[in-house]
Amino acid sequence: MTQWSGYLGLILQGALVTIELTLMGSVLALIMAFLAGMGRLSRYFVLRALATAYIEFFRGTSIFVQLFWAYFVLPLAGISLTPLQAGVLALGLNVGAYAAEVVRGAIQSIGREQYEACIALNLGRWQGMRHVILPQALLVMLPTFGNNAIELLKATSVVSLISLADLTFQAQVVRSQTGNTLMPFTTILVIYFVLALVISWGVRSLERRMARGIDGVRV
Amino acid sequence: MPAPIIKVDAISKSFGAFKVLDGLSMQVMPGEKLALIGPSGSGKTTILRILMTLEKIDGGHIQVDGEHLYHMERNGQLLPADERHLAKMRQKIGMVFQLFNLFPHKCVMDNVTLAPMLTKGVARAAAEKRAMELLDMVGMADKAKAMPAQLSGGQKQRVAIARALALSPKIMLFDEVTSALDPELVEEVLNVMRKLAAETDMTMLLVTHEMGFAHDFADRVLFFDRGRIVEEGKPDEIFRHPKQERTQGFLKKIIAAGHRV
Amino acid sequence: MPAPIIKVDAISKSFGAFKVLDGLSMQVMPGEKLALIGPSGSGKTTILRILMTLEKIDGGHIQVDGEHLYHMERNGQLLPADERHLAKMRQKIGMVFQLFNLFPHKCVMDNVTLAPMLTKGVARAAAEKRAMELLDMVGMADKAKAMPAQLSGGQKQRVAIARALALSPKIMLFDEVTSALDPELVEEVLNVMRKLAAETDMTMLLVTHEMGFAHDFADRVLFFDRGRIVEEGKPDEIFRHPKQERTQGFLKKIIAAGHRV
């Protein structure tokens, strides 16, 4: 048991890696989501085609395949990434493709009448997007973004398969070294769940702040 | 005689196979108050939306304030208008919608100041000063900080009117601005419009099912049916002595349904 | 004098902290046609929904057709009604909604026959025969095979009326059955209701903003404000000579908004 508490430190190190991956992956995913999501709504065919290809490719192939590719195959083409870089790249691009559809859907969910009000007020395309459509669409995206972030968190466990020392990986190490299976796995399940709760709580409070006023509640 | 501020010449417009406007022509004089009436689906909203460039036309020609709306002259040639030309033309026209279309994430003040600041580069202080005057005019000065969701329908519509006026258009388009309102709230909006008609010399086009208001408000009434103007004239002529059978039928139905003419 | 068919006694109803009905009492005689008018939010819809058992009451007592609505007697004791008792009471009452609420996945005929077949065990043939009579009465016999989505608002509402009649209720409730309709379609629904009022001796409660129709249709008018009946009387009294200030104010606003009384 004393031994076990020592290995807890190892698992917490893994938790830090998992958090790091989740944060960096989310940032990349967010950037890709807006680029590709708005790309799909572009007036220019080339942008639309690029965005669609990106989205379909990364949603179509499994995250595992993408990860193994980034880690084992890309280096053969001369692009060598650290496990962390490969993990962030695969996770960010994968979740970004899903989130791009959220961005597109949210923008499209803003009623036609808001676009028409923009035209009637003579706002330019980008002005209308920036000041009228996106602020409203953001609120629509937020809850789904929260779900996407949790999906990303869960997907980080897969990086253990490319030897990145995240939570799941450290649990495996502890398991080999101590011969105990129940403790490490139970511990990391709880840690993952707590992290997921933190994400959904964070997103919900952000949502509440942004929604203030729009729903008629006094600001 | 001054030149017409709007000249619509034989325009047509279809949605799919369905022809909504069919060689429609009309002219509007500067400062004129025009009411467009007619049965549902007759194309009243469509012509307003075309003037606001929310729909494109399939054929025909429109001039607004002496300039082509959907065309532009380049080296003596008439080309389809580009976005820049349309933006310039839109400065002359404002529109108020049936469902208000306020920006729900911005307070009343920001709704009114947004467009002047962005499209005309007016400084915030100046934009807010003008906005307060307009909000005062529509009786909403005390709600400048409120969010749209906190307003009643009538209040929203008055803000929407102020918002459209903030760009100082020469022409204002009103599409059934009271028909989404509870009966009790209709009057407060109509009062604002009466005031507007009396105090400014803006050209105003009004689509409405409120025959009583159309009668009092308009200098001239156009009766639409199936994408054409079937009859036009002074309010008294149209409402008291309609010549066309279709106009008579329409007015009879409306009266039977309990509306005052 | 016959006994009242509906006896509402000091009922109250709150949504959260907001008291919608506040000690409301009223009585309706068999065969009576009653119009409920009043400003938005005054509780008109709520009282109809309570009679249809779509909302529960917080306090008070209701009798319908000589039986308790929300209570039942067991061994001389008054207990809260169970689902079986409510189901029995609902047989006496039919309701037509503002937004029709037709079953979109069933054709017109099936909409009308569903309830008689399921709740009364009527055979399909008999149910369809009766349904055709009702559809004929509302002028929709030729659309029996159509799906709701293929109908106009007015047609939907006429089907909804036929559907409610198919259960042969003693009392019919109408909640603003024309206010979601285009102005031109209002009349076709009102005509059906006139016919209904003339041809049957059903008790009918009608919530409406169509003052003209309320005037012609009703035997008696109740004016609601803030969850109470402020004034009641014959249509002529209420509409021509309202006694209460609130009633006067309400009618003035409505008239100003262009409605005929």
Add this chain to the structure above:
Amino acid sequence: MDWDWNFVREILPTLIQGVKITILATLLGSVLAAIVGLAIALARRSENRAVSRTVGFLAEFIRGTPLLVQLYFIFYVLPDFGILLPPLVAGVIGLGLHYGTYTAEVYRAGIDNVPRGQWEAAKACNLGAGQTWTHIILPQAIPPMIPALANYFIAMFKETPLLSAITVLELMNQAKSVANTYYRYVEPMTLVGAFFLIISLFSVVLLRWLEHRYGKIER
């Protein structure tokens, strides 16, 4: 990076063995997820607070933690409690439970999306609770669920490579084993990626058709 077609030809039969297991796991997992989801959705609507709360928490927990770790748990920890499952069965149970928490949301949204007016009209027509469900609510709720359910089954399909972690010889595991035997990663991983991409491009078409045929749940 060199590509060897002869090698591809050599390993293809092995990979096809894996494809069969992948498809079998997806099908069984989908059936289980559909059933588990319905059970969760009904339990969460239960009048009994204890039932609805407990099931709600469990579903949240399963949704908030990685499938990979759940698979480890089912496969390696449950035997300590006397539950010994063959790899494929453990994998299918993991997939079914995990995705059941997602399909439960689809059922819930489908039912909630039937307008309140329909419940009220059913009551005004004096229909009983059972009659209302079978004749009014479910016929309207189920068709729009179909595309959303199909969407999750396709997502599940792309997660089957996780089963390789609990020794199921599905496609990914076969590919890894081939790669380990010949020390060549490019061909097997690319073939796996291509396989997933092709299937999911087909499934995009299928989903479009389903959405067209059955409509979409508006959230």
Add this chain to the structure above:
Amino acid sequence: DDAKLEQLKGQGFARVAIANEPPYTAVAADGKVSGAAPDVAREIFKRLGVNDIVASISEYGAMIPGLQAGRFDVVTAGLFMKPERCAAVAYSEPVLCDAEAMLVKKGNPKGFKSYEDVAKDSSATIGAPGGGTEEKLALNAGVPRDRVIVVPDGQSGLKMLQDGRIDAYSLPVLSINDLVKKANDPNLEVIAPVMGAPVYCDGAAFKKGDEALRDAYDVELAKLKKSGEFAKIIEPYGFSAAAAMSTTREKLCAAK
């Protein structure tokens, strides 16, 4: 002309792949990596002027691809020398030697002595690490693919045996002994060595093309062996220094 060594010296550390398999590798409760393979590598690199090693734990199957992809500079993980592997990587001289063992239930109910015995019993399954030596030995002995269960790590293999999911679990002798010691389960029995299975030795595996570095490594390894320090490092973990010194890379790579 050893550019690679200069580069490692410059950065001050070498990246080493190790397995999650005691006693080849041990990870202490504080996360510190030790074990026979990394300890030898650390010592030799120090002598080469590379101050430290950075060890990353990896699956067996991922080691050679990782090496080829340039993820590690060297693999020191009990990756036994075999002709195919000698073709894929550049091995040093032998470091750790071990025979193969099988873990079975108490009393060896199926009577296994060799991999061929497993092949003959059509209901028997055997677990082995994916891409490891044992997997190939079993396959070569005629055990069909679907009866060779690829097990991710030792603990999982032990568990699967205890749970009756597999009939035998095969690893090098020392690894099996370590597992059994930790498991402390009287219902297990070790069969060691497996009959007909050769004694294998691992070496430090370098990427093809890094032969110069490998040669430098060999020089220091030879010195270490000679001075007796080699034995001091590996024998506490249970490995035999004599075994490693009695054979050569050449012999092992040529073995049939």
